[in-house]
Amino acid sequence: MSGTSAALTPPADAIRPARHPDAPAPGELIGAHYEHCFGCGGGQAHGLHLEARAGEGVAITAEFTVREAHQGAPGLAHGGVLATALDETLGSLNWLLRVIAVTGRLETDFRRPVPVGTVLFLEAEVTAVAGRKIYSTATGRIGGPEGPVAVRAEALFIEVKVDHFIENGRPEEIRAAMNDPDQIRRARAFEVNP
Numbered sequence: 001m002s003g004t005s006a007a008l009t010p011p012a013d014a015i016r017p018a019r020h021p022d023a024p025a026p027g028e029l030i031g032a033h034y035e036h037c038f039g040c041g042g043g044q045a046h047g048l049h050l051e052a053r054a055g056e057g058v059a060i061t062a063e064f065t066v067r068e069a070h071q072g073a074p075g076l077a078h079g080g081v082l083a084t085a086l087d088e089t090l091g092s093l094n095w096l097l098r099v100i101a102v103t104g105r106l107e108t109d110f111r112r113p114v115p116v117g118t119v120l121f122l123e124a125e126v127t128a129v130a131g132r133k134i135y136s137t138a139t140g141r142i143g144g145p146e147g148p149v150a151v152r153a154e155a156l157f158i159e160v161k162v163d164h165f166i167e168n169g170r171p172e173e174i175r176a177a178m179n180d181p182d183q184i185r186r187a188r189a190f191e192v193n194p
């Protein structure tokens with residue numbers, strides 16, 4: 001049994017999402033947007049190290065392997081970690097729209113337990129856009145990309161300006177990211193279109 005709240009139903013004037021002409025090609029690895037991101041960064045020892053690839057249209061696929069550090073109950077993935085994997089995959093859709101957006105609302109269904117060692121095969125797509133509001137959906141399957149759905153989510157992302165990060169992030173990390181001599185990494189840390 002699952003249901004979606006009214007807040008995640010696009011308004012009547014919502015439009016179909018458009019893939020940006022400079023979006024990564026289908027099959028292309030998106031790569032971490034920030035080394036210290038808990039979802040995708042290589043610099044987080046216990047992070048998810050989620051790897052996302054551009055799909056067709058405004059869709060993404062991703063894989064996440066559940067490790068011991070991700071347990072909730074013995075031998076099973078923590079639900080919050082699974083929600084993080086969904087959130088990160090949904091966030092990667094930003095690269096196909098080429099807009100900066102943050103999660104406003106994330107509704108999650110947990111359908112099957114996910115044991116440690118499992119590879120979660122994720123898919124996400126943008127379903128509608130209404131002004132700054134981006135509506136999207138994601139599933140996570142186990143046993144293979146066509147396996148049974150273990151988790152799913154509906155989300156609303158809100159487009160923001162880069163100032164959202166600069167004004168709200170802790171100054172130490174903002175400074176470090178802005179002073180990164182690698183221009184691409186510097187831009188990606190704030191999810192700007194490099």
Ligand SMILES: CCCCCCCC(=O)SCCNC(=O)CCNC(=O)[C@H](O)C(C)(C)COP(=O)(O)OP(=O)(O)OC[C@H]1O[C@@H](n2cnc3c(N)ncnc32)[C@H](O)[C@@H]1OP(=O)(O)O
Nearest residue numbers: 007033039087088091092094102103104105133156158160
């Ligand atoms: C590769 C990328 C990976 C990314 C990692 C995964 C993504 C993340 O985890 S991002 C981190 C988690 N998210 C956050 O920290 C966001 C915190 N929230 C905020 O900063 C603000 O609430 C923010 C920016 C979302 C919206 O604030 P603001 O810019 O003032 O806009 P606001 O006017 O409140 O809302 C804009 C519209 O969205 C709607 N809205 C905002 N939040 C919600 C919500 N939770 N539910 C429903 N609707 C919402 C508003 O009702 C409004 O709608 P309308 O235009 O029809 O009136």
